[in-house]
Amino acid sequence: MNENVDLRVPVLIVGGSLVGLSASLFLGRLGIEHLLVEKHRSTSTHPRGRGNNVRTMEIFRTAGAEQGIREAAEVLADNHGILQAGSLTGDDQKWLFKEIDPGGGLARFSPAGWCLCSQNDLEPVLVKLAREQGGDLRFSTEMQSFDQNGSEVDAALKNRETGEHISVRADYLIAADGPRSPIREQLHIDRTGPGDLFHNVSITFRSRQLADVVGDRRFIVCYLTNPAADGALLPVDNRTEWVFHAPWQPQLGETLEDFTDERCAEHIRTAVGAADIDIEITGKAPWHAAERVAERYASGRVFLAGDSAHEMSPTGAFGSNTGIQDAHNLAWKLATVLRGEAGPGLLDTYEAERLPVAQATSARASARSSEHSHPGYAAAPGVGGGKQGGMLTVALGYRYVRGAVLGADPQQPVVPQGMQLNGRPGSRAPHLWVRQAGDRKSTLDLYERTLVLLTDGEDVTWRRAAARVAARLSLQLQAYGIGPGADLEPENGADWAEIHGTTPEGAVLVRPDGFVAWRSTGSAADAEATLHEVLTTLLHRT
Missing domain, CATH: 3.30.9.10 (D-Amino Acid Oxidase, subunit A, domain 2)
Incomplete structure (x- = not known):
C-alpha cells in the first residue's frame, strides 16, 4: 500500500450517476465524509431512466430531496399510463394501464407517490443537495487503479481535464461504476x-x-x-x-x-x-x-451498488430504483460502523439483504417486458420467471428474510404475493400519520439518522430501557411513545400497535432505512436486558 497519499476519506464512491449521487446524498445526511469521482464532465444529458417508484420517493423524502425532484419533474406530472398501439392514428390501441395509482389507494401505504423524472433532470438535483450536505463531488475524474488490504483501500485518480494525479486512501469503496464495472472485473466477481x-x-x-x-x-x-x-x-x-x-x-x-x-x-x-x-x-x-446479478456484492472493503451489481430489463423502471435502494441500505450500515456503533459484521448483511432483492426484482422486470411485449424483446423459455406479485408489491413490499433483522422467516419469499406492511421484521415499517409537537408527519419521516424504538405512550418501561442501553453501548437510539398526549399522536385515533403487529405492551425497533429490525409483541421480564441482547446481536457488537 502507498504510504504517501494526497487525501484520506472514510468512503470513496466511484461513479456519479443516479446510484453514486444517491449514495453521496445519503452519506452526507448521516455526517459521513466522502469523495465521489465521475469520469464524465457532467451529469447525464440524455433523457433516460425516468420512473422513480414509491419506495425511492419515500427515501428521497426523508433525505430532503422530494420537493426538488418533483419540481424538476413538473413538466411530466400529468403523464401516467402506458399505451400499446399499432400506431397513434389507427384503431389498434389499448392502455396497458392508464393510471399508476387508480383510486388513490397508495395513500394507505405511503406518504409519497411515484414520480416521473428523467435522469438528466434528477441528477442535477442530487448533485446540488449532496454538495450542500458536504459531499466532495469531482467530475472529469477517473479512478485508474485501486488496491486494498484488511484496513483500507488505496486508489489512484486522474483528472481528465488537467492531467493531475491524486492518490486517495479510504476506509471503504462503493463501486457505482455501471454494468461494465471495471471494479467488479478486478475483483473477479461473476454474474x-x-x-x-x-x-x-x-x-x-x-x-x-x-x-x-x-x-x-x-x-x-x-x-x-x-x-x-x-x-x-x-x-x-x-x-x-x-x-x-x-x-x-x-x-x-x-x-x-x-x-x-x-x-x-x-x-x-x-x-x-x-x-x-x-x-x-x-x-x-x-x-x-x-438480466444479470452479481454473485457477490462485496469483496473486502469494496461494495457493489446499482448496475455494477445488477442489470434489469427497463420495463417497470426497476433497475435504477433498486440501485438507489442499494445505496440507501449500504449508507446507514457504513455510517453506523464508521461511528463505532456497530461491528464490521453489519456490513456483511448488505449482500445478504440486497442480492436476493435484485434476483427477485430482475426476474419480475423481465416478466414485465414479456407481458408488455416490449419492442425488440422476445423472451426465451424461462427468462424472467413467473409473475411474482404486482408492481406495487415488488416496489414497496419486498422484505429482508435474513440480514440485519431478528425474527424474520428465512423460508418466506423475498417478494410476497400481496402487500404485507404490517410490522413484520424485515419489511418496510408501516406508514402512519402522526402529530409531533403539532407538526403532521408520517412515521416514515422518523427513520433516517438513528435506530428508532416505538412504544405505547402510556408505558415508559421500554423507553427507559432504551435510554439506558443506548448509553451503555454509546449508540444513537431514539425512543418514541405513541398515543394521545404522547410524543407522537396518531391521527383519527389509529391504533399504532395493531398497525405494527404488536400490542400496547410491546415495542418495535426500526432501522435508519425504515425497515423493521425487531419487534416484541408484548412486555419483557427485563426490558433492558432484552434490548441489550437485541442491539448487540443486530449491530454485531462483541
Whole structure:
C-alpha cells in the first residue's frame, strides 16, 4: 500500500450517476465524509431512466430531496399510463394501464407517490443537495487503479481535464461504476442470469407536429407495435421534445452507423402512423437490456451498488430504483460502523439483504417486458420467471428474510404475493400519520439518522430501557411513545400497535432505512436486558 497519499476519506464512491449521487446524498445526511469521482464532465444529458417508484420517493423524502425532484419533474406530472398501439392514428390501441395509482389507494401505504423524472433532470438535483450536505463531488475524474488490504483501500485518480494525479486512501469503496464495472472485473466477481435480453438505440428528436398526433393522451411510454417499425415513444416535455427507442440487432451485424438521421426519422413516422410530421434528430445513444446479478456484492472493503451489481430489463423502471435502494441500505450500515456503533459484521448483511432483492426484482422486470411485449424483446423459455406479485408489491413490499433483522422467516419469499406492511421484521415499517409537537408527519419521516424504538405512550418501561442501553453501548437510539398526549399522536385515533403487529405492551425497533429490525409483541421480564441482547446481536457488537 502507498504510504504517501494526497487525501484520506472514510468512503470513496466511484461513479456519479443516479446510484453514486444517491449514495453521496445519503452519506452526507448521516455526517459521513466522502469523495465521489465521475469520469464524465457532467451529469447525464440524455433523457433516460425516468420512473422513480414509491419506495425511492419515500427515501428521497426523508433525505430532503422530494420537493426538488418533483419540481424538476413538473413538466411530466400529468403523464401516467402506458399505451400499446399499432400506431397513434389507427384503431389498434389499448392502455396497458392508464393510471399508476387508480383510486388513490397508495395513500394507505405511503406518504409519497411515484414520480416521473428523467435522469438528466434528477441528477442535477442530487448533485446540488449532496454538495450542500458536504459531499466532495469531482467530475472529469477517473479512478485508474485501486488496491486494498484488511484496513483500507488505496486508489489512484486522474483528472481528465488537467492531467493531475491524486492518490486517495479510504476506509471503504462503493463501486457505482455501471454494468461494465471495471471494479467488479478486478475483483473477479461473476454474474448469473440469462444475460442480454435485447438492444435498442435511444433517439432524441424534436417535432412540433407530433403533439397534435398524440393529442390528450398523456402516457409515460407508448409501445408502438407496427412490425415494419416498432419501438417505444416517450415524451420529454409533451410539446416538442421526444425520445424514441428503436430496436437494434447487433447480433445480425447491424451497426450504430446504420441508424442514419434519415432512417431514424422515417422509422418514427412509420411507427406513429403520421407520414408527414416534422422530425429533427438531435441525438442517439445505444443501450442494452439485460438480466444479470452479481454473485457477490462485496469483496473486502469494496461494495457493489446499482448496475455494477445488477442489470434489469427497463420495463417497470426497476433497475435504477433498486440501485438507489442499494445505496440507501449500504449508507446507514457504513455510517453506523464508521461511528463505532456497530461491528464490521453489519456490513456483511448488505449482500445478504440486497442480492436476493435484485434476483427477485430482475426476474419480475423481465416478466414485465414479456407481458408488455416490449419492442425488440422476445423472451426465451424461462427468462424472467413467473409473475411474482404486482408492481406495487415488488416496489414497496419486498422484505429482508435474513440480514440485519431478528425474527424474520428465512423460508418466506423475498417478494410476497400481496402487500404485507404490517410490522413484520424485515419489511418496510408501516406508514402512519402522526402529530409531533403539532407538526403532521408520517412515521416514515422518523427513520433516517438513528435506530428508532416505538412504544405505547402510556408505558415508559421500554423507553427507559432504551435510554439506558443506548448509553451503555454509546449508540444513537431514539425512543418514541405513541398515543394521545404522547410524543407522537396518531391521527383519527389509529391504533399504532395493531398497525405494527404488536400490542400496547410491546415495542418495535426500526432501522435508519425504515425497515423493521425487531419487534416484541408484548412486555419483557427485563426490558433492558432484552434490548441489550437485541442491539448487540443486530449491530454485531462483541
